[in-house]
Amino acid sequence: MLKVNLKKLKAYGDRLDDGIVQLSFTLPVSASPEAKEAARRYAEGLGLEKVSIPAMEPMGEGFAYFVAYGYAKHSIDFTKIRVPKVEIPQMDYSELKDYMARNIDRQIVVIGAATGADAHTVGIDAIMNMKGFGGDYGLERYPLMKAINLRSQLTNQQLIDKAAELSADAILISQVVTQRESHIKNLKEFRDLIKKDKRLPKELVTIIGGPRIDHALALKLGFDAGFGPGTKPSQVASFIVHEYMKRRGLREKQATVETQAQPASQRTEINAPALHSEKPRHEHHHAGKHHGDRPRGEERHTHKPRQAVHHAATVTPNKPPEALDQNTDTLPAAVPQKKRRRRGRRGGRRHRKRREKINAATNTPESGS
Numbered sequence: 001m002l003k004v005n006l007k008k009l010k011a012y013g014d015r016l017d018d019g020i021v022q023l024s025f026t027l028p029v030s031a032s033p034e035a036k037e038a039a040r041r042y043a044e045g046l047g048l049e050k051v052s053i054p055a056m057e058p059m060g061e062g063f064a065y066f067v068a069y070g071y072a073k074h075s076i077d078f079t080k081i082r083v084p085k086v087e088i089p090q091m092d093y094s095e096l097k098d099y100m101a102r103n104i105d106r107q108i109v110v111i112g113a114a115t116g117a118d119a120h121t122v123g124i125d126a127i128m129n130m131k132g133f134g135g136d137y138g139l140e141r142y143p144l145m146k147a148i149n150l151r152s153q154l155t156n157q158q159l160i161d162k163a164a165e166l167s168a169d170a171i172l173i174s175q176v177v178t179q180r181e182s183h184i185k186n187l188k189e190f191r192d193l194i195k196k197d198k199r200l201p202k203e204l205v206t207i208i209g210g211p212r213i214d215h216a217l218a219l220k221l222g223f224d225a226g227f228g229p230g231t232k233p234s235q236v237a238s239f240i241v242h243e244y245m246k247r248r249g250l251r252e253k254q255a256t257v258e259t260q261a262q263p264a265s266q267r268t269e270i271n272a273p274a275l276h277s278e279k280p281r282h283e284h285h286h287a288g289k290h291h292g293d294r295p296r297g298e299e300r301h302t303h304k305p306r307q308a309v310h311h312a313a314t315v316t317p318n319k320p321p322e323a324l325d326q327n328t329d330t331l332p333a334a335v336p337q338k339k340r341r342r343r344g345r346r347g348g349r350r351h352r353k354r355r356e357k358i359n360a361a362t363n364t365p366e367s368g369s
């Protein structure tokens with residue numbers, strides 16, 4: 001193991017502490033030997049030594065893209081670095097669902113959108129949509145969450161009005177476009193507007209997310225949390241639930257003995273390691289109703305016993321009928337059997353008709369009729 005000097009941390013290239021870095025940039029001139037030399041000098045100007053330009057690519061008329069390689073003397077003291085992080089207990093979908101059933105007596109209302117001119121919906125969809133992201137179900141899936149995804153290009157005022165109308169407990173804002181710091185301007189405007197708005201409760205949780213968002217930026221801009229690339233929905237859900245309870249002074253209730261003593265077919269796996277313990281079988285779905293039952297990005301598992309469908313249904317007593325309809329956790333397992341029976345009857349009738357035809361043709365009387 002290398003002995004790294006954390007007080008004088010340098011980039012690692014070929015060997016420890018050589019300070020070799022690689023960077024890429026675009027210059028607004030066409031690719032040419034002069035452009036390459038300009039790139040080399042430019043990188044030297046940034047503090048790199050012994051610079052080489054291993055790659056230069058034209059980027060349309062009047063632009064060229066470069067990869068520069070050089071040695072940086074600069075070092076940083078790693079021991080002094082402190083970065084604000086969302087520090088709450090992380091629960092997966094299964095754990096959080098049970099936790100909410102034990103501790104919360106109503107649905108938490110969460111609304112989300114990409115605001116301003118931003119048309120990118122994939123990020124907010126990943127967090128909110130039923131399917132989820134990276135093998136993790138989205139907020140719509142939680143029985144005790146009413147998640148309303150308003151998609152994109154809402155003005156800050158529209159989002160605030162909607163939050164007031166729906167008595168939202170949490171607002172989620174996605175900002176993907178960051179050109180000319182548009183996200184910062186937009187988020188600041190949101191903060192200014194919401195500060196003046198008297199309709200929203202003081203317990204309201206405001207969360208931002210996007211590829212260039214982090215928790216430190218969120219706190220700086222006056223939001224409660226910020227989430228960046230690779231965020232899983234359960235991380236956001238954990239934060240919302242944690243804050244919801246904290247702001248209302250709700251104490252955590254422990255799992256009761258009765259819960260543990262339930263028959264295995266009804267028990268929720270409190271310490272279930274992964275989501276697929278909750279996952280209903282794909283085959284159990286009403287055809288065409290859902291676009292798949294597993295979180296986006298997760299492998300299909302078809303070997304799960306049918307019990308998973310039954311026991312999941314036992315922990316969704318507070319879900320309103322329309323939500324139950326959407327929630328594949330709660331679909332009755334009897335549907336495929338019914339279909340099979342009907343197919344069986346039709347098959348029988350067809351078979352009898354065929355026999356009658358043959359009998360008529362051969363003049364054989366139908367036995368037993």
Ligand code: B12
Pocket residue numbers: 112117118119120121122123124126127133172173174175176177178179207208209210211212227228229230231232236
């Ligand atoms: C798909 C895409 C589009 C699609 C969007 C379709 C849609 N319905 O969303 C279309 C084609 C419409 C599009 C348009 C544009 N795009 Co575009 N687009 C992309 C692309 C390729 C992928 C983005 C994406 O879907 N990522 C996947 C999601 C899952 O990742 P994510 O957004 O980071 O979300 C995760 C986290 O950030 C976080 N998160 C995100 N939001 C939130 C919110 C909350 C509350 C929380 C908790 C977490 C969270 O959780 C998510 C899951 O982990 C990126 C390039 C890239 N490879 O990233 C460019 C990119 C984002 N687009 C870009 C640009 C410039 C544009 C346009 C302006 C282009 C143009 N000149 O017209 C327009 C935008 C128009 C507008 N008004 O917004 C730039 C943005 C540059 C910048 N820094 O500002 C990028 C980076 C491409 C580039 N390299 O130039 N785009």
